[in-house]
Amino acid sequence: xxxxxxxxxxxxxxxxxxxxxxxxxxxxxxxxxxxxxxxxxxxxxxxxxxxxxxxxxxxxxxxxxxxxxxxxxxxxxxxxxxxxxxxxxxxxxxxxxxxxxxxxxxxxxxxxxxxxxxxxxxxxxxxxxxxxxxxxxxxxxxxxxxxxxxxxxxxxxxxxxxxxxxxxxxxxxxxxxxxxxxxxxxxxxxxxxxxxxxxxxxxxxxxxxxxx
Numbered sequence: 001x002x003x004x005x006x007x008x009x010x011x012x013x014x015x016x017x018x019x020x021x022x023x024x025x026x027x028x029x030x031x032x033x034x035x036x037x038x039x040x041x042x043x044x045x046x047x048x049x050x051x052x053x054x055x056x057x058x059x060x061x062x063x064x065x066x067x068x069x070x071x072x073x074x075x076x077x078x079x080x081x082x083x084x085x086x087x088x089x090x091x092x093x094x095x096x097x098x099x100x101x102x103x104x105x106x107x108x109x110x111x112x113x114x115x116x117x118x119x120x121x122x123x124x125x126x127x128x129x130x131x132x133x134x135x136x137x138x139x140x141x142x143x144x145x146x147x148x149x150x151x152x153x154x155x156x157x158x159x160x161x162x163x164x165x166x167x168x169x170x171x172x173x174x175x176x177x178x179x180x181x182x183x184x185x186x187x188x189x190x191x192x193x194x195x196x197x198x199x200x201x202x203x204x205x206x207x208x209x210x211x212x
Contacts (some may be wrong), residue, residue, distance in 0.1 A: 004178060004211045007164060008204055009061060010038030010189040012197055014051045019201035023208040027057045029083065029189070032065070032073055037197035038189065045077045059083050059105065070100060081105055083130065093125045103127040105164070109134030110149050116157070123160040130187060133167030148173075154181040171206035178211060186211050 008020045009029030020028050030045045031038040040048070049058050057080045060073055064086035073079065082100065084093060085107040097104045106126035108119045111134040123129055133149040148168025165183035170191030178186065190196070192203040 003184060005164075005185040006208050006211050007059065007185065007187040008189070008192060008199075008207075009059070009187055010036070010193075010197065011048060011199065012038060012040065012044075013199075014048060015201070016199045016204075017048050017051045017056075019199070019204050021053050021056050023205045024212070025056070025204070025208055026185075027059050027081075027187075028052055029059045029061055029187070030077070030079075031061045032069075033061065033063045033085075042073060042076050045073070049078050057081060061085050064088065067099065070096065074100065074102075081128075083107060084126075085130075090121055090125050093122065097125070097127070105130050107132050107166070110153060110167075112150075113153060116153065119159060119163075123163075126161060128161055128185075129159060129163040130166050131163055132187075151177055151180045154183075156182075169207075171203055171210045174207060174211045 005026035007027035007029055008025050010031050011017055011020060011028055017028055030040055030048060033039055052058055058078065059081045060079045061083045062070065081103045082096060083105045084096065093104055093106050104126050105128040106122045107130040108122055110131055119129060119131060162185065164185035164187045165177060165181055166187035169177055169186055169188045174186055188207055192200055192207050194200040
C-alpha cells in the first residue's frame, strides 16, 4: 500500500475484520445506529474489536448519541476513535472530545459550495473530518448510501485537520477520486458490499489495492 489510508466501514463479522486487516486498510468502522443494515449490538462489536489486530484503528460510528449511549459502548468495546455522523454541533463535538478522551472524526455532508463553510468550522474542533455526500431527503441513513458528490468542489482546498473522502466510492473509481481531490484518506462501506450490510472480501481487497 502507498500513502493512502483506507477505512472500511460497516463491518459485521470477524471474517470482515480479518479481510480488512489482510487487505492493508488502516481503519475498521463499526456502526452503532439501529436504522442501518450495518448496525451492531455492543456484544457483537466487542467480538469484532477484540479480533482486530494491533495497528488496525477501530472506529465507532455514532449518530446524535448522548453521553450514556457512548459510555455504554466504550465500557465494553475497545475503540480508538469516535466518528460523529449525525447533526452534532461544533460545541457537541468539542464536548465529546473532552469528555471521552478519544480522537473525534466529524462527518460533514457536502452537496455544493455552501457546505464548505461547515467543513472549515468543524476543522477547528474535530481531530479529523470525513467529507461525505449529503444524504438525499428520502433516507433515514446519514451515510452508507452509496451517493457521490462533485469531487471538483474539493480541488485545491486545504483543511486544518486530516480529512477522509467518502460517498459513492468503490474499486472502480477510488483512484480517480484520489487523483481529483488529493485525498490522503478514503472511506467506503456500501461500495465493497454484495448486499446491504454484507461485505464482499474480494471487493475490499480490490478497493485497498486501487486506492494505494
